[in-house]
Amino acid sequence: MLRRLIHILLLIPIACIDPYEVEVPEGKELLSVDGLIHTGQGPHAITISRSTTYGSQFEGLIRPVSGATVVVRDNEGMVTFLEEGQEARGSYFTPTGFRAQVGKSYTLQIQTTEGRVYTSLPERVNAVPEIEAITMKTVTVPVEGETNPRSGIQLISEINDPADQNNFYFWRSGRATYLQETYPELYIIRPAKIPAPKACCNFCYITEPGSNQSLFIAQDDSFNGLSTRIPAAFIKDDGRRFIFKYRMELRQYSISQEAYRFLRLIKQQAEISGSIFDPPPATIRGNIISLDNPDEEVLGYFIAAGETTKEIYIDRAELSFRQNKVTIPDDCLTLPGASLIPPVDWKP
Amino acid sequence: MRKFYFLGIFLMVLLASSCTREDESTTVVETEEVIYVSGEKIRVLGRLITNQPITALDHGFQLSTSESFSNPILISLGEKNGPGRFIGETSGLQINQKYFVRAFINADGADFFGEALEVKTLLPAIESFSPSFSFPGEEMMIVGRNFTPDTRVFFGEQEATVLEIAFDSRLKVRIPEPAGKAKVPLIVQSQDEKLEASQPFEYRTGKYTLVGLFPGNERIYDNVFFQHQNGLFAGLGTDKFGSYLGSLQRFDLQSTTWSKVDFPGETRRGAFATAGYIGGGARVDRDNYYYKRDLWKISGEHFERLPDLPVDSYHSPAFELNGQLHVVGGTGSGLRTLLRYNPATKIWSSLSSAPFDLASTQVSFVYQNKAYLLATDNRIWEYEPTADSWKIFTKFPVSSEGGLGIAQVIGDRVYIGFFFRSMQLMELDLQTLIWKSKTPIPGNPESLNAGHFTYNDQLYLLRCPDRTIPGALPMELYRFDPNGI
Structure with a gap:
């Protein structure tokens, strides 16, 4: 009897513990602009959204700014209207055929449906040196408690930096394609786990958009006028990509000094690891200004850049370490971006 | 003692001087950037940087064509409390003109200026x-x-x-x-x-002039029409009640008068006619077709009977190439049959079938001794009589649904249009194959074409209100000048 009473008494203080809720003051819904126009093939996208309060949980949703009038204007007064994507609300696209021109300056102008007008500071397009070659190396990162390290490949861009100007580089991963093998004969109907082998298909070409989770930037202070090799992308080995052939397009941009500074600050903030040497978290001011209230805080940056691209084909044998192959017991056409036919420009 | 006296004075001076605070206040005005310039408008970004509370009575920008800022244009933004960015905008500037612009602030009775920037307005x-x-x-x-x-x-x-x-x-x-x-x-x-x-x-051209009304408020349907010299002929077929007509009306382009012309053959509907021949057609009694195979040569207002057609012909397009009559398709003998009548030998011969079904609801025209026929899929086919061959020529760019349109050639241009309940007319340059739309025809959109002719580089259009339209609405004859404005 006494033992039961003790158990009941022990339950009382447990039930009294309240979960700790982080009280976050109501944040402003700041306009956020993310846009890049360049000298390459379009359409180029400008994404406009409004920020929301972030606390122990999302207080709201990041809302796309829809229905705005968005134009890009060059320093000669030529205006290009951008059209909002039907399936990507808040993303505005340049017309087909639009390309920025080296030597020209561009400003972005946004008029929201509420009548508020925003403009960017002029961004000048600088010429970009070609990617002479792309090389790769396998990167492994030990994971605590795991026998297998995380791994992937690092792409290195080889460039001949022009000596007559200060250059600022930015890289993005373009679309990637790889051959994927699956096992439709092993397909089972879940959750009953009834074997239901499928006749098709084992091999598909998977095309996926570029994943740009890290920022790759550089300035030529230490290699001005020299040929150099700079890390330009990282592709995670997910056990699927590097089983056969993998192809990726690397995009190299020549950006302005101000854009470089902005991206460097973003990179610093994104790479905060909790160390005492980390920079303090701060709002990074971009190049977008409200014409109605110049002191309004606007996030993001409008970049105008020169672009060059190069493709690289990677064979599995080139990797010094590979993740175990992921077995997919289904028709490969069920995977996103899958096709039985290789892309027309697939020339491994 | 004296030493202590001087030491005391020195210490007091030192004490007093250490109490003096240095004024470290800084107020800077920057003309940051010209963020917009057009033909007559400019937008400038400035910034006030200060480390002390400040209330400026006025701030903004000065704009001048001279570097010394004589007689500047003032962009006044009024009072400003505290540091920060400001944007000034002005318009009404001279295009293609060099200007100097600088930010200013008026505070504590003094004017502070930013650095002057040079800017040139743009040319339109x-x-x-x-x-x-x-x-x-x-x-x-x-x-x-x-x-x-x-x-x-x-x-x-x-x-x-x-x-x-x-x-x-x-x-x-x-x-x-x-x-x-x-x-x-x-x-x-x-x-x-x-x-x-x-x-x-x-400008889209084309001018319509109402030339006259068909005599007797009569409306004719399923009729024939042709042109002989300066006479425009239309007749046979039926009236709006379905009664068969045995004569034609001739419009004299010189006197602009109508006169009746008797036809020696039997009454009919769905017959064909060219400038030189008239024939075929049928009398239709409910579902019974009584085909007419008689063929007549037109000589002005007189008709000379020729050997009969070898087959039935009803709603068949007809045209003349190399002086020979060609009759194609129709619902009498076959929608793709092509027959040729040689007036020298008075012999009918069969030619290559048309690659598509044809009836007189579709339009045809002749240009440079080749025939062109519009198919229901809007493709225009070319028939070359020497080689007896068919090929696709071009495509009609707008709808021809319902047929019953017109096609007439003037010079190197063909005019096609006025299809069923359409007032649209298109012009095709037969050399460049470029289509242009012409001015729509006035009048009732439900009117049909009872005849179409060319004379002196102008089109003549006989328009007939649809059979379903009640009332005493007459048929109208329009003259159309393709280049008229």
């Missing part, structure tokens, strides 16, 4: 305009650069109404009435700068 330019071919009253969009609010647009000498200027680059104008010319230069004037578009604007 036309990039493109659309449509390049249209008619008065329609809207046109001119895309360009740096248009000023006083921009005027001229179509030749005629000034257009400017409806909107958006982003200094999009001019929406209403096309003015023409001043007698179909092709006119498009001129845009911003301030004193006159710009002419690289391509002229072309």
Whole structure:
């Protein structure tokens, strides 16, 4: 009897513990602009959204700014209207055929449906040196408690930096394609786990958009006028990509000094690891200004850049370490971006 | 003692001087950047940087054509409390003019100026305009650069109404009435700068004149029509009650009078006629077709009987090539049958079948001794009589649904249109194969074509109200000048 009473008494203080809720003051819904126009093939996208309060949980949703009038204007007064994507609300696209021109300056102008007008500071397009070659190396990162390290490949861009100007580089991963093998004969109907082998298909070409989770930037202070090799992308080995052939397009941009500074600050903030040497978290001011209230805080940056691209084909044998192959017991056409036919420009 | 006295004075001086605080206040005005410049407008970004509370009585920008800022244009933004960015904007500047701009602030009775920036206003330019071919009253969009609010647009000498200027680059104008010319230069004037578009604007042409009414308020359907010299003939077929007509009416283009012409053959509907022949057709009694195979040669108002057709012909297109009659398709003998009548030998012969079904509801025309026929899928086929071959020529660009249209050649242009319940007429340049739309025909949109002719480079159109339209509505004869405005 006494033992039961003790158990009941022990339950009382447990039930009294309240979960700790982080009280976050109501944040402003700041306009956020993310846009890049360049000298390459379009359409180029400008994404406009409004920020929301972030606390122990999302207080709201990041809302796309829809229905705005968005134009890009060059320093000669030529205006290009951008059209909002039907399936990507808040993303505005340049017309087909639009390309920025080296030597020209561009400003972005946004008029929201509420009548508020925003403009960017002029961004000048600088010429970009070609990617002479792309090389790769396998990167492994030990994971605590795991026998297998995380791994992937690092792409290195080889460039001949022009000596007559200060250059600022930015890289993005373009679309990637790889051959994927699956096992439709092993397909089972879940959750009953009834074997239901499928006749098709084992091999598909998977095309996926570029994943740009890290920022790759550089300035030529230490290699001005020299040929150099700079890390330009990282592709995670997910056990699927590097089983056969993998192809990726690397995009190299020549950006302005101000854009470089902005991206460097973003990179610093994104790479905060909790160390005492980390920079303090701060709002990074971009190049977008409200014409109605110049002191309004606007996030993001409008970049105008020169672009060059190069493709690289990677064979599995080139990797010094590979993740175990992921077995997919289904028709490969069920995977996103899958096709039985290789892309027309697939020339491994 | 004296030493202590001087030491005391020195210490007191030292004490006093250490109490003096250095004034470290800084107030800086920056002219940061010209963020917008067009033909007559400029927008500048400035910034006030200070480390102390400040209330400026006024701040803004000065703009001048001289570096010394004599007689500056003032962009006053009023009072400003505390540091921060500010944006000034002004318009009404001279295009293509160099200006100097600097930020200023008036605080504590003093003026602070930022560094002067040099800026040149831009020249306007036309990039493109659309449509390049249209008619008065329609809207046109001119895309360009740096248009000023006083921009005027001229179509030749005629000034257009400017409806909107958006982003200094999009001019929406209403096309003015023409001043007698179909092709006119498009001129845009911003301030004193006159710009002419690289391509002229072309008015849609075509002028209709009502020449006369068909005699006796009569309406005819399923009739034949042909032209002989300056006489336009239309007749046979049925009236609006379905009664068969045994005669034709001739319109004299000189006297503009109508006269009745008797036809020696039997009454019929769905017959064919060319400039030189008339024949075929049928009397239709409910579902019974009584085909007429008789063929007649037209000699003015007289008709000479020729050997009969070898087959039935009903709603068959017919045309003359090399002086020989060609009858094709129709529902009598086969929708693809092509027959040729040689007047020298008086012999009918069978030729290559048409590659598509044909009836007189579809239009045909002859150009440079080749026949062209419009198929229901809008493709225009060319028939070459020497090689007896068919090939696709071009495609009709608008709907021909319902058929019953017209096709007439004037010079190197063919005019096709007025299909069932359509008032649209298209012109095809047979050399360049470029289509242009012409002015729509006036009158009732439900009218049908009872005849179409050409004379002196003009079209003549006999329009008949649809059988379903009640009332004593007469048939109208229009003259159409393709180049008229």
